[in-house]
Amino acid sequence: MTFPFKDAAFILDRLQDHGFEAYVVGGAVRDYLLNRPIHDVDIATSAHPADVVSLFKRTVPIGIDHGTVAVLNNGHSYEVTTFRSESDYDDYRHPNQVVFVLSLEKDLMRRDFTINALAMDRDGKIIDLFEGKKDINCKRIRTVGRAEERITEDPLRMMRGMRFASELCFTLGQTERHAFHDKADLLKKISIERINQEMTRLLAGEGVSDALGLLFETHCIYTLPMLKHADEKKAVSIHYKRLQKDEERWTAFLISQGIEDVFAFAKSWKWSNDERRRVARLVKWTKYRMNMGWNKESVYFAGICDVKAINRLLASFDKIDEQELSNQQLKADLIWENCPIHSRAELAANGNHFINWSGEKPGPWLAKAIKELEREVVNGRVNNDLEAIRSWFENRQTTQKKQS
Numbered sequence: 359m360t361f362p363f364k365d366a367a368f369i370l371d372r373l374q375d376h377g378f379e380a381y382v383v384g385g386a387v388r389d390y391l392l393n394r395p396i397h398d399v400d401i402a403t404s405a406h407p408a409d410v411v412s413l414f415k416r417t418v419p420i421g422i423d424h425g426t427v428a429v430l431n432n433g434h435s436y437e438v439t440t441f442r443s444e445s446d447y448d449d450y451r452h453p454n455q456v457v458f459v460l461s462l463e464k465d466l467m468r469r470d471f472t473i474n475a476l477a478m479d480r481d482g483k484i485i486d487l488f489e490g491k492k493d494i495n496c497k498r499i500r501t502v503g504r505a506e507e508r509i510t511e512d513p514l515r516m517m518r519g520m521r522f523a524s525e526l527c528f529t530l531g532q533t534e535r536h537a538f539h540d541k542a543d544l545l546k547k548i549s550i551e552r553i554n555q556e557m558t559r560l561l562a563g564e565g566v567s568d569a570l571g572l573l574f575e576t577h578c579i580y581t582l583p584m585l586k587h588a589d590e591k592k593a594v595s596i597h598y599k600r601l602q603k604d605e606e607r608w609t610a611f612l613i614s615q616g617i618e619d620v621f622a623f624a625k626s627w628k629w630s631n632d633e634r635r636r637v638a639r640l641v642k643w644t645k646y647r648m649n650m651g652w653n654k655e656s657v658y659f660a661g662i663c664d665v666k667a668i669n670r671l672l673a674s675f676d677k678i679d680e681q682e683l684s685n686q687q688l689k690a691d692l693i694w695e696n697c698p699i700h701s702r703a704e705l706a707a708n709g710n711h712f713i714n715w716s717g718e719k720p721g722p723w724l725a726k727a728i729k730e731l732e733r734e735v736v737n738g739r740v741n742n743d744l745e746a747i748r749s750w751f752e753n754r755q756t757t758q759k760k761q762s
């Protein structure tokens with residue numbers, strides 16, 4: 359057998375040369391067996407953090423209390439963690455006390471799922487103490503040992519389990535389903551940032567509909583902020599595969615759940631301002647587009663990227679089919695290409711021109727006038743050159759004076 363993690367081999371070699379045990383563990387071994395892209399190569403070792411620091415040229419003590427040292431090489435970073443068993447998770451966030459142990463077995467026993475409790479030695483041999491390979495073949499998520507214990511140690515594992523089910527298109531074992539159902543309330547103790555990360559990945563997985571089904575079956579969904587009255591049929595009826603970005607999937611999910619107040623949702627889920635703004639904008643435009651077709655003006659103000667995202671959203675709600683979606687995308691491209699401007703910055707005149715021409719001080723009138731000009735130019739009623747804009751502006755001033 360050959361060792362597939364070539365770039366990380368020097369770490370295992372050096373640790374072993376100094377009498378320590380070292381293995382690649384967790385997600386890398388799982389993803390290797392599944393033929394999926396490998397993200398991080400994590401290493402478990404019998405060496406203590408101080409030994410790891412002394413054995414490698416470039417290290418960063420990223421979690422020395424928890425036994426983790428990052429070893430840097432050729433622009434890559436490898437997490438090297440001392441074999442450990444975690445005793446208590448008092449605050450449900452961080453292990454109370456990390457106990458370093460001498461055996462790989464004990465280290466693997468504290469891990470969440472059998473598919474994540476695999477290790478590989480330097481010869482490429484897989485150490486599989488909990489039938490992880492069998493579960494990979496059966497496409498099944500099972501906890502290592504008693505489900506209740508693993509969940510109580512870190513309730514986020516319930517979200518992780520359903521997220522893996524979504525990403526890998528795996529099922530969740532019966533025992534685990536019951537345990538998740540019994541312990542669902544513990545999710546309330548977990549930081550919403552961690553839950554948000556898992557939920558975002560769950561929504562992006564290939565098996566999202568079944569995974570959402572699990573969230574409802576186990577009642578975990580009802581413990582999440584603002585989802586106490588979540589509706590399963592509506593949540594699973596969305597074609598998430600037609601969507602491309604996280605913000606699109608969240609938009610579809612919120613619309614499906616009839617959540618009108620995106621700001622309140624974003625606040626309780628602690629989204630960044632940017633995430634909140636992006637989703638609020640997509641929700642607003644998608645609802646608009648459900649009642650109205652695109653025209654020059656709406657394509658310009660929404661912007662071509664959002665127009666395409668909104669068309670995908672309509673397709674995710676089955677408002678349009680795949681064929682109609684590609685027609686709509688082509689139509690949007692055409693409108694966009696023929697648009698005289700693509701942003702306010704492309705206008706031949708700006709606020710300073712308006713101030714000079716009118717002799718008035720800046721104020722709310724200015725933004726209103728610029729928006730009006732954008733409309734006129736986009737609809738082809740005013741040419742985008744300084745002379746044409748000046749004459750439009752002076753006419754506008756005259757009309758406004760007459761009216762007041």
Ligand SMILES: Nc1ccn([C@@H]2O[C@H](COP(=O)(O)OP(=O)(O)OP(=O)(O)O)[C@@H](O)[C@H]2O)c(=O)n1
Nearest residue numbers: 384385386397468469470471474475512514515
């Ligand atoms: N709550 C957790 C988080 C992680 N782990 C263990 O730590 C490993 C690394 O965790 P992480 O990097 O979060 O996930 P991966 O399994 O590597 O998967 P992915 O990168 O896809 O999230 C997992 O494989 C698992 O063995 C665990 O037991 N319990």
